[in-house]
Amino acid sequence: MALETQSRPTYLGRIFDALVTHENTHQWFGDSVSFTDWRDGCISECVAQYSYQLWQEHKEGTDLDKDFYAFTVEDVKDEPEYWSTRIYDAGKGKELDGTLYDKGSLMMHALxxxxGDKDFFATLKRWTGDNAYSNASWPEFEKLAAEVSGKDLKGFFDAWAHGTKVPPDKYLYPGSLGKPTK
Structure with missing residues (x-):
């Protein structure tokens, strides 16, 4: 068990890479930039959860497209319950639902x-730089991602962050991800 706090993460029990990576990421996403209200929990949890995948890619050479994203999507794409909770504004009693972690991490990779890598990482850097030591909302994150990339991301975020069904293929398999062939 662990918890991010304003000045440092705290750990109880066994410590492992995924836990440390996740909690340390909160120093920027969730602590330095706090969400405006509970609807915005994804700002903190989606990025913190995805940070472990980034660590695996960097440290272990994991192919995130194949070994994380495609594997997970194929495992859950036919499970309506998995997709039924919105990432943004999950609803009362679901403010920190597992969806923010799991589906949110998939969404971050799809984004x-x-x-593209350049605009994705530039968005994360701008987010923490522009909003340090303040509050910001998920809709502001969506706007920033569109601004930095120069792309219309409304359909993408409607499908992933605001949707309650599996995203259409063009958002589920963007860019180099490509729909797997059986």
Missing amino acids: RRTV
């Missing part, structure tokens, strides 16, 4: 493949 990365939609806008």
Whole structure:
């Protein structure tokens, strides 16, 4: 068990890479930039959860497209319950629902493949730089991602962050992800 706090993460029990990566990411996403209200929990949890995938890619050479994203999507794409909770404004009692972590991490990778590495990481840097030591909302994150990438991301975010069904293929398999063939 662990918890991010304003000045440092705290850990109880066994510590492992995924936990440390996730909690340390909160120093920027969730602590330095706090969400405006509970509807915005994805700002903190989606990025913190995805940070472990980024760590695996960097440290272990994991192919996130194949070994994380395609594997996970194929495993859950036919499960309506998995997709039924919105990432933004999950609803009362679901403010920190597992969806923010799991579906949110998939969304962050799909966003990365939609806008490209350069614009994805530039968005994250701008987000923390522009909003440090303040509050910001998920809709502001969506706007920033569109601004940095120069792309219309409304359909993407409607499908992923605001939707309650599996995203259409063009958003589920963007860019280099490509729909797998059986």
